[in-house]
Amino acid sequence: MIIFLAKRIVGLVAVLFAVSVITFIIFNVIPGGDPALRMAGRHPTKQAIANINKDWGFDQPLYKQYLAMMDHLFVKRDLISYQDQTEVLPTIARGIPRTLSLAIGAAALWLLFGIAMGVASGLNQGGWTDRVMTILAMTGISMPIFWLGAVLLYLITFKYRELPVLSWFPAGGYSPISDPVEWVRHLILPWITLSIVSIGFYARVVRNSLLETSSADYVRTATAMGLSRRRVLFRHTLRTSLIPVVALFGLDFGAAVGGLVILVEPIFGLQGVGQYAQSSVAHLDLPPLMALTLYGAFFVVVFNAVVDIAYAWLDPRTRDA
Amino acid sequence: MSGQGRTSPPTGRGAKGPPGQWTLAWRRLRRNRTAMTALGIFFAILLLCYPGASLYSRHIAHHGPDFQNIQGKIEVNGKPTPIVRYDGTPIGPGLRSEYPLGADANGRDLLLRVLYGGRASIMIGITSALICTLFGLLLALPAGFFGGAADGTIRWLLDLIWSFPVYLLAVALATALVVGGADIGPIHIESSSLLIPILVIAVVYIPYIARPIRGEVLALRRTEFVEAAISHGTRSTRVMFSEILPNVLPTAVVLFTLIVATNILIEAGLSFLGVGVPLLTPSWGNIIQQGYTQMVTAPWLTLAPGIAIVLTAVSLNVFGDGLRDALDPHARHRARFSTDPRGAVAETEVEAT
Numbered sequence: 041m042i043i044f045l046a047k048r049i050v051g052l053v054a055v056l057f058a059v060s061v062i063t064f065i066i067f068n069v070i071p072g073g074d075p076a077l078r079m080a081g082r083h084p085t086k087q088a089i090a091n092i093n094k095d096w097g098f099d100q101p102l103y104k105q106y107l108a109m110m111d112h113l114f115v116k117r118d119l120i121s122y123q124d125q126t127e128v129l130p131t132i133a134r135g136i137p138r139t140l141s142l143a144i145g146a147a148a149l150w151l152l153f154g155i156a157m158g159v160a161s162g163l164n165q166g167g168w169t170d171r172v173m174t175i176l177a178m179t180g181i182s183m184p185i186f187w188l189g190a191v192l193l194y195l196i197t198f199k200y201r202e203l204p205v206l207s208w209f210p211a212g213g214y215s216p217i218s219d220p221v222e223w224v225r226h227l228i229l230p231w232i233t234l235s236i237v238s239i240g241f242y243a244r245v246v247r248n249s250l251l252e253t254s255s256a257d258y259v260r261t262a263t264a265m266g267l268s269r270r271r272v273l274f275r276h277t278l279r280t281s282l283i284p285v286v287a288l289f290g291l292d293f294g295a296a297v298g299g300l301v302i303l304v305e306p307i308f309g310l311q312g313v314g315q316y317a318q319s320s321v322a323h324l325d326l327p328p329l330m331a332l333t334l335y336g337a338f339f340v341v342v343f344n345a346v347v348d349i350a351y352a353w354l355d356p357r358t359r360d361a
Numbered sequence: 362m363s364g365q366g367r368t369s370p371p372t373g374r375g376a377k378g379p380p381g382q383w384t385l386a387w388r389r390l391r392r393n394r395t396a397m398t399a400l401g402i403f404f405a406i407l408l409l410c411y412p413g414a415s416l417y418s419r420h421i422a423h424h425g426p427d428f429q430n431i432q433g434k435i436e437v438n439g440k441p442t443p444i445v446r447y448d449g450t451p452i453g454p455g456l457r458s459e460y461p462l463g464a465d466a467n468g469r470d471l472l473l474r475v476l477y478g479g480r481a482s483i484m485i486g487i488t489s490a491l492i493c494t495l496f497g498l499l500l501a502l503p504a505g506f507f508g509g510a511a512d513g514t515i516r517w518l519l520d521l522i523w524s525f526p527v528y529l530l531a532v533a534l535a536t537a538l539v540v541g542g543a544d545i546g547p548i549h550i551e552s553s554s555l556l557i558p559i560l561v562i563a564v565v566y567i568p569y570i571a572r573p574i575r576g577e578v579l580a581l582r583r584t585e586f587v588e589a590a591i592s593h594g595t596r597s598t599r600v601m602f603s604e605i606l607p608n609v610l611p612t613a614v615v616l617f618t619l620i621v622a623t624n625i626l627i628e629a630g631l632s633f634l635g636v637g638v639p640l641l642t643p644s645w646g647n648i649i650q651q652g653y654t655q656m657v658t659a660p661w662l663t664l665a666p667g668i669a670i671v672l673t674a675v676s677l678n679v680f681g682d683g684l685r686d687a688l689d690p691h692a693r694h695r696a697r698f699s700t701d702p703r704g705a706v707a708e709t710e711v712e713a714t
Contacts (some may be wrong), residue, residue, distance in 0.1 A: 051517070052522065054517070054518075055521055055524050056524075058521050059525055062508065062521075062525075107627065125511055138379065166456065178675055178678050178679050178682070179675055181622075181674070181678050182622060182626070182670075182671050182673075182674030182675040182678055183626075183671060183674075184626050184629040184630060184633075184646075184649075184667060184670050184671075184679075185630075186629075186630060186633050187633075187649060187663065187667040187670070188627065188654060190649075190656060190663055190668065191663065191664065191689065193656075194656050194660055194663075198657055199660075207585075244682075294444075298529070299528040299529055300528065302528045302529065302532070302634065303528065303630050303633065303634070317529060318634060321532050321635075321636065322633065329529075332529065333525070333529050336525075336529050337524045337525060340523070340524040341520075341524045344520070344523070344524065
């Protein structure tokens with residue numbers, strides 16, 4: 041088990057290193073990506089460009105630039121954006137509670153509704169509950185989430201604003217968790233938006249997994265021994281059929297925090313990490329993008345590793361696969 | 362069911378004998394009314410976008426998807442109505458032959474743009490899924506077959522692609538390519554080319570194909586018929602492609618269908634972020650991106666392409682689900698509990714033949 045953990049950690053660091061190198065290379069081979077040209081303003085003199093190149097170290101060989109950037113990012117922690125010359129790390133630090141609020145709330149929603157829908161579907165296989173749940177799940181999987189967010193926002197905060205319940209929802213923005221009611225009020229639409237695809241997906245996975253498990257021999261034995269239906273379901277069937285959810289959850293949560301928020305935050309003006317990424321992309325601003333890609337990759341890789349470890353613990357057969 | 366595919370030699374073309382796994386799967390699929398309806402809807406969308414768009418453009422609208430008519434007027438209820446009002450609000454949807462879905466801020470016909478946009482979106486979805494599946498198979502086969510160092514390297518590579526946050530990787534690649542185009546050897550890709558979103562999306566989803574298939578190859582590698590082929594001295598490439606590949610193809614086909622749907626959604630997301638399909642070509646994603654700013658005054662610009670995306674994705678997802686049931690080794694157990702009681706009977710009949 042310790043060797044297994046050590047292997048995972050070495051792999052994790054190697055992946056993060058490769059991600060940083062690849063990001064750096066991608067942004068340095070962009071023909072229009074020369075940061076000096078972009079920073080010098082319109083009609084720059086050659087001298088101005090040379091000065092910027094010298095000041096920012098763009099005239100150094102690439103590997104030195106890379107090392108300097110890593111030094112600023114991890115050791116000195118004072119990485120500065122090319123676009124508006126603001127510090128990158130404080131901006132990310134300001135965004136993280138917003139992004140985590142969004143992702144954790146959405147994750148709670150999709151686990152709760154995904155599993156509930158999947159179980160309801162699987163227990164009534166072929167019945168109308170199953171059909172309705174299947175239709176809902178399939179539609180959920182097929183939603184472009186940013187579009188769903190935009191449509192929800194339009195319908196609830198503009199079109200049907202007069203309806204008493206709906207006027208409770210704000211048109212966007214973020215409110216810190218110190219006031220929980222406001223926090224939920226501002227985040228509930230983004231939560232629904234971010235979780236809808238996963239709800240559909242988990243409902244399908246749980247349903248199929250439940251069906252597969254419920255025909256297993258040990259479940260039949262438990263039923264034959266005279267255990268109540270409820271006891272068989274909760275003690276035997278459900279436990280096993282939720283194992284795939286563990287794997288999926290790790291991956292999806294990592295992907296949500298690390299990437300999907302880029303599509304949801306700008307719609308609702310949450311000003312989190314995703315919105316920062318979106319605006320940095322628009323300006324081809326390497327330093328924040330480097331930090332954000334590593335931040336995203338870190339979440340994905342860590343949750344990947346957590347999944348592998350949890351799996352090895354739940355199912356010893358996978359330990360050396 | 363898959364046991365048949367695994368133990369019997371590949372069914373020769375035209376050879377008489379028991380029906381192959383694909384024939385059986387097709388028979389099962391044909392009985393699945395939901396899946397067939399979904400397939401029908403997808404074909405209807407294809408028909409609307411391919412011949413439909415040209416026919417509508419030539420015979421009813423008399424202009425193309427890029428034709429702008431900011432100052433023009435059309436008759437609505439006998440009154441001439443401007444296509445785009447002075448405040449920039451375009452005409453909305455209505456029951457008429459001209460601009461039935463309304464227009465956008467440039468006075469372009471929205472129905473026409475959604476139909477032509479479907480061409481780009483569906484084309485990108487299918488092509489990138491094809492490329493993705495091909496590379497996924499090419500990585501998964503040697504990884505599962507040879508194991509050891511080859512497996513380690515390929516798995517690490519997949520981990521690497523996987524751990525790039527999907528949208529950030531796609532955005533990084535697409536931004537890089539959109540600005541300057543790309544040079545791959547002698548081939549130059551223009552920055553306005555559709556190949557850029559296609560390649561970006563294809564790369565991002567390779568692990569989704571390669572990982573599950575690698576697992577299957579790993580299991581197949583230990584089966585007797587593969588051991589037998591190897592002990593006969595068959596070359597590794599031949600074993601991989603003519604013994605193992607046919608057995609993992611069902612999974613690949615199912616994943617392909619589902620990935621087409623995902624890729625259409627990703628195209629929309631990338632276009633929404635401004636790094637997908639260049640604005641010169643209409644696609645469902647960039648129609649939303651352009652119309653989104655007018656959400657309050659002209660919601661149809663966002664709603665129409667979005668609904669088209671959802672319909673297409675739902676039809677593909679439902680069909681893919683049915684396809685999986687038809688091809689899946691566990692299909693028998695599912696068919697027995699199938700919603701269609703006739704399915705169970707027919708299943709046993711097929712079994713008996």
